[in-house]
Amino acid sequence: MRRTALAALAALAVAAPLLTGCTAAEGGSPATGGSSGESQEHAHSQVTIADGWAKAAETGGMTGLFGTLENHGDHDLVITGVESDAAEMIELHEVTADGVMREIEGPTSIPAGGALELAPGANHIMLMGLTRELLAGDEVEVTVRFDDGTSVHLAVLVKDYSGANEEYDDGSAHADHDERAEH
Numbered sequence: 001m002r003r004t005a006l007a008a009l010a011a012l013a014v015a016a017p018l019l020t021g022c023t024a025a026e027g028g029s030p031a032t033g034g035s036s037g038e039s040q041e042h043a044h045s046q047v048t049i050a051d052g053w054a055k056a057a058e059t060g061g062m063t064g065l066f067g068t069l070e071n072h073g074d075h076d077l078v079i080t081g082v083e084s085d086a087a088e089m090i091e092l093h094e095v096t097a098d099g100v101m102r103e104i105e106g107p108t109s110i111p112a113g114g115a116l117e118l119a120p121g122a123n124h125i126m127l128m129g130l131t132r133e134l135l136a137g138d139e140v141e142v143t144v145r146f147d148d149g150t151s152v153h154l155a156v157l158v159k160d161y162s163g164a165n166e167e168y169d170d171g172s173a174h175a176d177h178d179e180r181a182e183h
């Protein structure tokens, strides 16, 4: 919203190499687990996103954010939360073999030196209750927090996409599948 898509791409291009070198040495407070807005205090994680994008969607709707989260650090990172001013609620979702998506149960981690793939029809970051329309060419920004107290700010391009329509409805799918998922 504040930048053009081209600027976003340029920012990503230069930010990626920088991210690996800017882990702040502040021994600040551990992750609060809360939803305070004091994100500036968090040290940057050594995580970058490759080929990040989100599907265009309407205000009040929901959409998926995709890409490859790469952990350039030397320890595994567990995702503890995802925040964005573009959505009222954000969850990490998976898609089952029968095409139903649901919130991922248990911890989701990015292995040291490894990656977490987010793709249509598979794991994704689900943005629900969009606070504004996401049009192709827009940029959407999210902050992903990790269990070591670090976080990474990601800005990805919005694209028109006709897929990724697996059960993108309200919480009813979750209610139906929660029990099955837990046993």
Ligand SMILES: [Cu+2]
Residues within 6 Å of the ligand: 064, 093, 094, 101, 102, 124, 125, 126
């Ligand atoms: Cu989803």
